Amino acid sequence: MSERMEQVGKRLLRQLTTQGYEAFWVGGCVRDKLLGRPLKDIDIATSATPDDVMRLFPHSIPTGLQHGTVTVVEERIPYEVTTFRRETDYADHRRPKSVEYVSELQEDLNRRDFTINAIAMDADGSIVDPFGGRDDLKRGVLRCVGEAKERFEEDALRMLRCIRFACEYGLQIEAATWQALLEHAPLLRYIAMERVQAELDKIIGGAGPDLGIRLLGESRLLQHTKEALPWPAAMADGDEPEPGGPSELWPGPLNVLEGADLRWAYWLLQQGVGTEEAREGFSRLRFSSDKTSTITALLRVEAWMAPQLAEAPAAADAPLREALARAAVRYGADAVRGWLRLLAPGAAAPPRAGRAPRDARRHRLHQSGTDWLQAVPATRVGELALGGRDVLAALGRPGGPWLGRLLDDLLLAVALGRLPNERERLLEAARQQIERDAHDE
Numbered sequence: 001m002s003e004r005m006e007q008v009g010k011r012l013l014r015q016l017t018t019q020g021y022e023a024f025w026v027g028g029c030v031r032d033k034l035l036g037r038p039l040k041d042i043d044i045a046t047s048a049t050p051d052d053v054m055r056l057f058p059h060s061i062p063t064g065l066q067h068g069t070v071t072v073v074e075e076r077i078p079y080e081v082t083t084f085r086r087e088t089d090y091a092d093h094r095r096p097k098s099v100e101y102v103s104e105l106q107e108d109l110n111r112r113d114f115t116i117n118a119i120a121m122d123a124d125g126s127i128v129d130p131f132g133g134r135d136d137l138k139r140g141v142l143r144c145v146g147e148a149k150e151r152f153e154e155d156a157l158r159m160l161r162c163i164r165f166a167c168e169y170g171l172q173i174e175a176a177t178w179q180a181l182l183e184h185a186p187l188l189r190y191i192a193m194e195r196v197q198a199e200l201d202k203i204i205g206g207a208g209p210d211l212g213i214r215l216l217g218e219s220r221l222l223q224h225t226k227e228a229l230p231w232p233a234a235m236a237d238g239d240e241p242e243p244g245g246p247s248e249l250w251p252g253p254l255n256v257l258e259g260a261d262l263r264w265a266y267w268l269l270q271q272g273v274g275t276e277e278a279r280e281g282f283s284r285l286r287f288s289s290d291k292t293s294t295i296t297a298l299l300r301v302e303a304w305m306a307p308q309l310a311e312a313p314a315a316a317d318a319p320l321r322e323a324l325a326r327a328a329v330r331y332g333a334d335a336v337r338g339w340l341r342l343l344a345p346g347a348a349a350p351p352r353a354g355r356a357p358r359d360a361r362r363h364r365l366h367q368s369g370t371d372w373l374q375a376v377p378a379t380r381v382g383e384l385a386l387g388g389r390d391v392l393a394a395l396g397r398p399g400g401p402w403l404g405r406l407l408d409d410l411l412l413a414v415a416l417g418r419l420p421n422e423r424e425r426l427l428e429a430a431r432q433q434i435e436r437d438a439h440d441e
């Protein structure tokens with residue numbers, strides 16, 4: 001796919017240049033190409049106007065005419081083709097008030113955020129790199145194009161992008177860029193929470209989440225979000241910023257976990273953020289309710305499991321298996337499976353001198369919990385070999401709240417292995433329970 005995307009991307013450049021226009025790949029695709037990374041998409045900058053582009057390519061969609069952008073679809077692959085432009089008069093530290101078409105590639109590169117994102121490449125692979133972006137990539141340095149202070153003042157979102165690129169590519173933030181970021185952190189209040197969310201989620205889900213957390217903390221950027229986040233601690237309030245700017249990738253616990261959701265949950269737990277606080281923060285960040293539920297379910301499982309584990313004898317498996325089965329019935333097997341994965345960083349961390357000995361129960365769960373969970377015969381009422389209708393038909397009673405309670409009881413008994421998940425046995429147990437209930441009343 002990527003190879004095809006590149007071939008077609010080069011063909012587009014040639015089609016434009018044979019018509020007398022200038023055309024280049026720009027931005028992320030050139031950066032990733034130079035790094036030997038797979039390309040996510042290809043952005044093209046050209047001297048052709050949007051009208052020219054649409055005339056030349058029949059399958060084009062005017063996706064962002066106000067910025068001079070047309071999406072050209074070739075072989076079902078979308079390419080963003082944008083006319084060389086200059087941005088002026090940034091309003092509210094985010095959007096340029098006006099964009100102006102220009103004839104020169106160089107001017108177009110001037111408006112870009114970081115040197116590594118301001119490199120262009122033509123159809124023959126020749127590079128145009130007026131700010132030394134290639135060199136910065138080689139040296140592992142992230143640096144604003146031109147004056148960092150101006151860049152961040154024009155568009156405050158660039159500060160979050162700065163941290164994201166630094167940790168995604170393991171780059172050291174150049175001193176003046178870092179200094180400017182520290183000074184301009186309060187401007188983050190101009191940025192829509194949705195944008196903050198998107199950047200944060202990429203930082204947490206990306207290649208260097210632990211460094212990301214550290215940089216967010218050191219910069220204190222998140223103390224300045226438009227809506228206050230209810231989880232201060234590390235993310236918003238780190239150690240004293242280092243004078244020379246932060247360095248080395250910081251392999252840490254988050255890197256061990258796969259995907260942003262698990263990492264969010266782990267980090268929140270580490271910070272002692274409660275479920276309600278987490279939910280409130282995600283709501284302010286405009287996370288979807290699905291994502292919020294997925295992550296907060298992990299926190300709920302931890303909140304429920306922690307006291308169970310504290311009480312379980314350290315050397316026996318049975319109480320651990322039982323707690324796991326109960327948790328799966330309460331919170332769902334998916335949430336418990338996710339929670340088990342949160343045990344990995346603790347298990348992977350080398351035992352350090354002076355650290356509390358690893359919790360033996362959690363270690364045991366890390367080893368065997370997934371197998372134990374797999375072996376639980378049913379975790380949802382729908383998985384029982386007996387449905388509500390069967391019960392009503394067999395017992396000849398009218399439905400009511402008793403039915404839900406009965407099925408829940410049967411489910412727990414099955415989950416704990418106290419009752420086989422077989423229709424006849426379940427019916428028998430149902431009859432007995434109803435008799436007992438009648439007797440009790």
Ligand code: ATP
Nearest residue numbers: 026027028029040043111112113117118155157158
């Ligand atoms: P990725 O897609 O991996 O996040 P990218 O560099 O492609 O990285 P995009 O947001 O897709 O980032 O933007 C494409 C290019 O547009 C960037 O490489 C950069 O040159 C320019 N750009 C994007 N956002 C900004 C911004 N806020 N300020 C200045 N330039 C920007």
Ligand code: MG
Nearest residue numbers: 028029040041
């Ligand atoms: Mg991109």
